[in-house]
Amino acid sequence: MxxxxxxxxxxxxxxxxxxxxxxxxxxxxxxxxxxxxxxxxxxxxxxxxxxxxxxxxxxxxxxxxxxxxxxxxxxxxxxxxGLFKVVPEDMPYSTIEEMMSLRPVGLESCLPFTFTSRSKITIGNFTLGAGRALTVLSIKQHEGEEDQLRCHIQGKQEASAEVSIPFSLQGEFRECESEERFTLREIMSSPCLCSRRFRFINTTKCDRPLVLSxxxxxxxxxxxxxxxxxxxxxxxxxxxxVTDVCKDASFVTPLSLTEVHSQPDESFPVVVEVLEGPETRSLFKCSWLPELSKSSHLIFHKTGTSAMILLSSMKSRKAQQYFLVSQQYGGRFRRRPREFNSVYELYVASIQAPGLKVSVTKNCEEDEEEGLPGLSVGEQLEVIRCETMVLPCGGSKGETQSVEALLCQRLQEPDDGDDDDDDEEEEVKQEDEREKVPLPLYMQGHFVEVLGDNKKYKLRDLGKEFTLPLDVKVVSRDTELETDPLVGFACLRIEGAMLEPTIQVSFPHSPDHCFEIPTQWLSMSVYFTKDPLPWPCGQPPKCHVNRVTEVTDTFFYEFRKQGNSNAAPPPRPPKRNLSTSTSAKKSSKSSKKSSKAEKSKHGQDKGIPTKELANLTLNSKRRPPAPPPPGIFDDQPPPVVPRKQSAEMTTGKALPNTYVEREERKTKVNQERECHVAADVDSDHDYETVDDSFVTMMKTAQENVMYY
Known part of the structure; x- marks a missing residue:
């Protein structure tokens, strides 16, 4: 310096x-x-x-x-x-040229302005007295001649004249305060005006001279x-x-990974230094990520575009894991059957894989009122198509409504015998007679995919032959990897495929062990250094690229948002027809109200039936014994009452538990029976109401047995 x-x-x-x-x-x-x-x-x-x-x-x-x-x-x-006006200088100008040099650029737009001369001015035969004000109208410029000011002089009795004053005229000139107004931008655009003092037009803000910078x-x-x-x-x-001294000084140019990927191929391999490492919450979860810290050095071998597959482990007791795998992965996979927990999931899978066959893994009871078919464990279904069907919507009036349903076909189990001589026409006839099963899309169910092959595939072949997502299992590891993290998982799901711009990177202490960084998923900045590469000139090492990179669940969710941003949600079940149940509830409520009103009117106990209360007197508060049933005498044993038969007994299934309701609830049950209140079909219990006559008969039988 x-x-x-x-x-x-x-x-x-x-x-x-x-x-x-x-x-x-x-x-x-x-x-x-x-x-x-x-x-x-x-x-x-x-x-x-x-x-x-x-x-x-x-x-x-x-x-x-x-x-x-x-x-x-x-x-x-x-x-x-706001507008400003120039404050006249205290010091006079010695020449006209000096005074004009302090005028703003674009003088013509700032005219006229006024000045005075402390001494008299003589120009040729014309003499102007001291202190006279001259107003500059324009500047006369002629080639080969001196510039002159064309000025106006206001004389006495409104007499006026014009005079031309050369720039070289010497004297003592002072600028008069004029009404010229300037904006801040106009003042800053003129180097001459920047050196002047100004005053606000609005003197209430600041009437003192200001220097503007x-x-x-x-x-x-x-x-x-x-x-x-x-x-x-x-x-x-x-x-x-120091521009002239430091012309050759080099300034570091920071580059993002995206900018690095756009560099020419001749720039690689190169040693780079990290200026700013990745964010704390990175999308990657791998061993090389912590080493990408500030001031660390890396080797960028080359750039390119890699086909990658996103894998996820199945949900279990352990945390779910996600992997970004290059299609150059050398392991072998075998397909695994997919599981579906609803008909809608089955529908989505059938769109990507027509002719999908599944097996039922959980029983589903038939519901005729809702139009839901019955499914048994082990039944095999083949998805045909999705279509609009008319199904019952519940209720007793037989109302229906249109819903989206998945039409499936029940598959017959293969016979144990060897019927090689069956006629082809008989097989076609059996196919035509296969039962068609409509499954509403909102229906819950449990299915597992039926696979027809046990072949081993490479990762890139799976993407070509099958649609994604796809469940697989690694059956042979990638021998080029020291440790294959995909081995040991019972099932992996291929979520999707992508083409990613990548950079092949290694560390200087192990230049032959490389990994790939997807440039669009990692944010960091580096700069190209002039450090030598850690191998002999022209003898690059044979690189072993890590094909598997573990990523976080955030990476998976971001990937899903990009691919399924417009995916429609699953359909909702149709609204049930509640007209019947609503009327039943209303009638039940009305009967309760009338019963309560009548009881309150007579002051009766809630637990005593009305008919029995009519037979009571003040002197007889105990209930009279019930008469014996017809046909029964004291010298004969009571008849055996047959048990009620039900559909469950004929099928060999156990009867559900029954009980006799308490006395307090009998009145309520009888009133509801008299009002013909329909039973609630949605109840989860299977209670049986005992008939009053049957209870009376049983009590009489017990009394007779005691005397028998």
Missing amino acids: AGTTALPLQQLIASLDNSCLPKILQVCSGVYFQGSIYEISGSEVCFSTGDLIKVINIELLSVCCEDISNNEKFELPISHT PIYQVHAIMNLRKNVLKFPSSLEVDVVD
Whole structure:
């Protein structure tokens, strides 16, 4: 920095324009307000003595207004709409040329303006007395001749005249205060006006003279900075222009991984240094991720595009895992049957794989009112198509409604015998007679896919021959991998395939063990160094690429959002017809109300039936014994009452438990029976109501047995 002069940053930047950029500045000394640029522009930057700053652009940001009477400062945006007028200088000008040189650029738009001469002016045969005001109308410019001012002179009694004054005329000239008005942008666009003092047109704000200074936003590059640095020129830092001395100085260019991928192939292999590592919450969960820290070195071997498969482990007691696997993976897979927990899942799978065959893994009871068919464990179904069907919607009126249903065909189990001589026509007839089963899409069910092959596949072949998703199992590991993380899983699901721009990377301490970084899924910045590669020139090592990369569940969800953003949700079950049950509830409520009203009227106990209460008197509070049933005499044993037969007894199944309701509930049951209240078909219990006559008969039989 010898032979150079340090200037405040504000002053040096104000003397520049974009046409002379870039400029290289070196920091000498100084401090800036509040200690760091971090609090100004959101970037954590610290200027140290000797730092080089490469200014690549300046942008007018605002204007600093300084009151010269008390040194107070305030800032106005460049878009400020207020107007200013020039404050005349106290010191006189010695020549016309000096006075005109301080006028703004584009003089014609700022005319007229007025000045006076302290001494008399003699031009040829014309003499003008001292103190007369001259108004400049225009500038006369003739090639080969001196420039002249065309001025207007206002004489006495409204007499006027024009005179031309040469620029070289000497004297003592003072500018008069004029009514010219300027905006901040006009003042900042003229280097001459920037050096003048101004006053607000609105004197209530500030009537004292102001010195206006532009404040620029400086766009610069510094070493080891990720992005272009932006800071205001008002920082109190002294700098030196060292552009001529440091022309060959190299500034680090930060590159994102996407920008690295766009570099020419001749740039690789290369040693790079990490300027900013990946985010704390990365989408990857692998061994090489923690080593991608700031200031660490990597070897970028080459760039390319890799076909990758996203795998997920099945949900179990352990946490679910996800893997990003290259299609160059050398292991072998065998297909695994997929499981489906609803008819809708079956429908989605059938769209991707027509002719899907499944086996039922859980019984499903038939519901005729809802139109749900019965399914038994072990039954095999073949999906035919999805179509709109008319199914019952519940209720006693036989109402129906149209729903989307999956039409399936029940498959017959193969016979144990060898009937090789069956006629082909008989087989066609059996196929035509296969039962068609409609399964509404909202129906719950449990199915497992029926597979017809036990072949081993490569990963890239699975994507060609089958549609995804697909359940598989690794049956032979990739021998090129030291440890294959996919081995040991009972089932893996292939979620999808993708083409990803990748960079083949390794660490300097093991340059032959490489891994691939998908550039669109990892955010970090690096720069190309000039460090030598860690192998002899022209003898690159044979690289072993890790084909399996574990990723987080966040990666999986982001992948699913990109692929299934417009996927329709599963259908909802149709609304049931509740008209019958509603009327039953209303009638039950009305009967309860009438019963309560009648009981309250007579003051009866809730647990005593009305008919029995009519037979009671004040002297006879006990219940009279019930008469014996007809045909039974005291000298004969009571008849055996036959048990009620039900459909379950004929099938050999056990009868459900029954019980006799308490006495308090008999009245309520009888009233509901008299009102013909329908039973609730949705009840989960199978209670049986005991008839009153049967109870009376049983009590009489017990009494007779005691006397028998």
